Amino acid sequence: MIENKPSIAVLLGPTASGKTALGVAIAKRLGIEIVSADSIQIYRGMDIGSAKPTEEEMGGVTHHLLDVADINGPKFSAAEYQRLAREAIDLIHAQGKTPLVVGGTGLYISALTSGLDFTQTAGDEALRAQLAAAEAQRPGSLHALLQKEDPAAAARLHPHDTKRLIRALEVKRLTGGSMAADFAAGGAGECPYAPRMVGLTMPRELLYARIEQRVDAMLAQGLVAEARGIWARGYDRNLPALQALGYKQLFAHFSGACSLDEAVEAIKRETRRFAKRQLTWFRRDERIAWLDITQYSPSGLLDAACDLLQTEKEGSL
RNA sequence: GCCUCGGUAGCUCAGUUGGUAGAGCAAGGGACUGAAAAUCCCUGUGUCGGUGGUUCAAGUCCACUCUGAGGCA
Numbered sequence: 001m002i003e004n005k006p007s008i009a010v011l012l013g014p015t016a017s018g019k020t021a022l023g024v025a026i027a028k029r030l031g032i033e034i035v036s037a038d039s040i041q042i043y044r045g046m047d048i049g050s051a052k053p054t055e056e057e058m059g060g061v062t063h064h065l066l067d068v069a070d071i072n073g074p075k076f077s078a079a080e081y082q083r084l085a086r087e088a089i090d091l092i093h094a095q096g097k098t099p100l101v102v103g104g105t106g107l108y109i110s111a112l113t114s115g116l117d118f119t120q121t122a123g124d125e126a127l128r129a130q131l132a133a134a135e136a137q138r139p140g141s142l143h144a145l146l147q148k149e150d151p152a153a154a155a156r157l158h159p160h161d162t163k164r165l166i167r168a169l170e171v172k173r174l175t176g177g178s179m180a181a182d183f184a185a186g187g188a189g190e191c192p193y194a195p196r197m198v199g200l201t202m203p204r205e206l207l208y209a210r211i212e213q214r215v216d217a218m219l220a221q222g223l224v225a226e227a228r229g230i231w232a233r234g235y236d237r238n239l240p241a242l243q244a245l246g247y248k249q250l251f252a253h254f255s256g257a258c259s260l261d262e263a264v265e266a267i268k269r270e271t272r273r274f275a276k277r278q279l280t281w282f283r284r285d286e287r288i289a290w291l292d293i294t295q296y297s298p299s300g301l302l303d304a305a306c307d308l309l310q311t312e313k314e315g316s317l
Numbered sequence: 318g319c320c321u322c323g324g325u326a327g328c329u330c331a332g333u334u335g336g337u338a339g340a341g342c343a344a345g346g347g348a349c350u351g352a353a354a355a356u357c358c359c360u361g362u363g364u365c366g367g368u369g370g371u372u373c374a375a376g377u378c379c380a381c382u383c384u385g386a387g388g389c390a
Contacts, residue, residue, distance in 0.1 A: 015354075038354090039352095039353060039354065039355085040354055049354095050354085075351085075352065076351095076352085077351035077352070077353095078350075078351060078352090078353070079350085079351040080351070081351095082351090104354085105353065105354080106349085106353075107349075107350075107353050107355095108353080110349095110350080111350085114350095116350050117350075118350060118351050119350080119351075120351095121351075122351065123351055123352085128352095156348095157357090158348085158357055158358055160356090160357060160358080161348090161349090161356065161357045161358080162356075162357085163352065163353095163355075163356045163357080164349080164350095164356070164357075167350085167351075167352090170351090171350095171351095179350075182350045183349085183350075185350085186350090187350070204345095239352095240352045240353090240355070241352095243352080243353095243354070243355060244354050244355095245354045246354085247354095248354085269343080270354080271354080272344090273344095274354050276344095276345080276346090277349095277353090277354090278354090280346075280347065280348080280349095281348095281349075281353090284347095284348095
């Protein structure tokens, strides 16, 4: 009945909800370290557009999992994130502290708070390229293939969901296993930690207004120059890192596909949609204690968050 | 003051010879296990400016009225 799993505190929420600042404040008060759960802040050189905290914003609090990958380096993955983050967490636990995971990438957070077990098969780029080509040539062929090789997985995937179809075929062919089993598990496997989760929320209108303001602030901070610097390196525009909000739309502008104004509008629109998807992901996790930031004063919010995140600790100490 | 063209979904608009309305965009909901800020699926939310009239039946025809743009005086 008594679980002895080490606890982790998690602060999550959609983009522009104020996680970064609150996270630092919490870490300072509790004297702990932060583990970022952000799929874009892992990239070196993508600072303004990813809203990566500056040295000043970090306020002396140690942040893990920032700047751990290169834009054109080996393909990063959720599995890689899980490995690195667990290392960082173990290190923090070794110091007798509770790590505070802060971020908005749902899959990454789930990789730490649930039993998500990525199979031991790394991606096979050649196979992926081959499958992608087959689908491009004859749409629908991947789903038909999967139907033959792994009907259970095929039943879970839409014929248009090319990325997952490729992955399912990859898993089947390389390991003989089935993605269907993973889907069915729903991440319910063994989680090495006891997570304490707090989510930041607010009325949708306010969130959208904050997104608008933040994109404008990024532009004022030099987002265009940062993106142009990366653009100038001539990387393949299809790199995963370059699909990031802000960069992707500005690259379209640099290539002459649209005006700067149009790119900025697209960034704001796509960021809104992203926030909506984040909320969809988080909503299904009943473990999250939601704090509506409009219901608290800044210090009240900090108190409430610390309270929720610490309860477990008090109980176990 | 007169004339013309508009007023239909959050926005831009379409609505055949009268049968209580539909596209794009925006938006909302959902999925998600090695690309996840990615990828994919679903959804029309409406006193058709208002009032009265003709009609079995009005977004559609008639009258009046409110309102926007333009034109003529």
